Amino acid sequence: MPRIEVLLLTKPGCHLCDDARPIVERVVAAEPQAELVERDITTDEALNARHWDEIPVVMVDGAVHSIWRVDESRLRLALKEKTA
Numbered sequence: 001m002p003r004i005e006v007l008l009l010t011k012p013g014c015h016l017c018d019d020a021r022p023i024v025e026r027v028v029a030a031e032p033q034a035e036l037v038e039r040d041i042t043t044d045e046a047l048n049a050r051h052w053d054e055i056p057v058v059m060v061d062g063a064v065h066s067i068w069r070v071d072e073s074r075l076r077l078a079l080k081e082k083t084a
Contacts, residue, residue: 002033003033003034003035004033005035005037005062006027006028006035006036006037006059006060006075008021008024008036008039008057008058009039009051009056009057009059010038010039010055011040011055012040012042016055020056023072024058027072027075028079031080060078065078
């Protein structure tokens with residue numbers, strides 16, 4: 001089966017990012033097909049311009065899943081649906 005990319009967009013000094021990271025890590029660790037990629041938006045001009053006021057952003061296979069806060073149950077469900 002194909003891998004599921006979970007992209008976490010962050011920036012330095014973001015307390016919401018610090019809150020979201022362990023949730024996303026825990027959910028991804030429980031799903032063998034999921035792969036976590038974290039990207040600092042300040043290192044990418046396009047991401048920085050698009051998401052500066054929205055981070056953290058969690059994307060699942062390229063689609064925005066959540067902005068600002070991560071609901072662990074909702075993210076688990078999204079990954080389960082991708083593997084069903």
